[in-house]
Amino acid sequence: xxxxxxxxxxxxxxxxxxxxxxxxxxxxxxxxxxxxxxxxxxxxxxxxxxxxxxxxxxxxxxxxxxxxxxxxxxxxxxxxxxxxxxxxxxxxxxxxxxxxxxxxxxxxxxxxxxxxxxxxxxxxxxxxxxxxxxxxxxxxxxxxxxxxxxxxxxxxxxxxxxxxxxx
Numbered sequence: 001x002x003x004x005x006x007x008x009x010x011x012x013x014x015x016x017x018x019x020x021x022x023x024x025x026x027x028x029x030x031x032x033x034x035x036x037x038x039x040x041x042x043x044x045x046x047x048x049x050x051x052x053x054x055x056x057x058x059x060x061x062x063x064x065x066x067x068x069x070x071x072x073x074x075x076x077x078x079x080x081x082x083x084x085x086x087x088x089x090x091x092x093x094x095x096x097x098x099x100x101x102x103x104x105x106x107x108x109x110x111x112x113x114x115x116x117x118x119x120x121x122x123x124x125x126x127x128x129x130x131x132x133x134x135x136x137x138x139x140x141x142x143x144x145x146x147x148x149x150x151x152x153x154x155x156x157x158x159x160x161x162x163x164x165x166x167x
Contacts, residue, residue, distance in 0.1 A: 016090030
């Protein structure tokens, strides 16, 4: 029987991860139950111990589909908004995996930052052998400007002004 995965997660993975979309979906299953808004590994302060997320003052340090860890992990240097953006989260995970594969690592070894690697690997094997059954509906991701510099934004605004001015 095909693996049932939310349609939105499939759309986001294809948009963000390209040819690695099945692999990142396999990670997202055990990490976040395919939820782009997933938050976990809560702490009272950076570098502190993990506490229940219901603890007053606790802040999540793992975000998004791939639970990108922002306290010494793959999420370092990225904003919460970027990590909670579905395609961007998958893109960051796929970029890491591509670098590891280019360096000679096996796909299994490339999954080492995720504590759910064994579960993700088993799910990946099921996806490859049984296929995927989309569940629910999905909205195509719109263009994102994550990481866009100020010059790009000025150029886009200038282009918009020229178009509107010519009407």
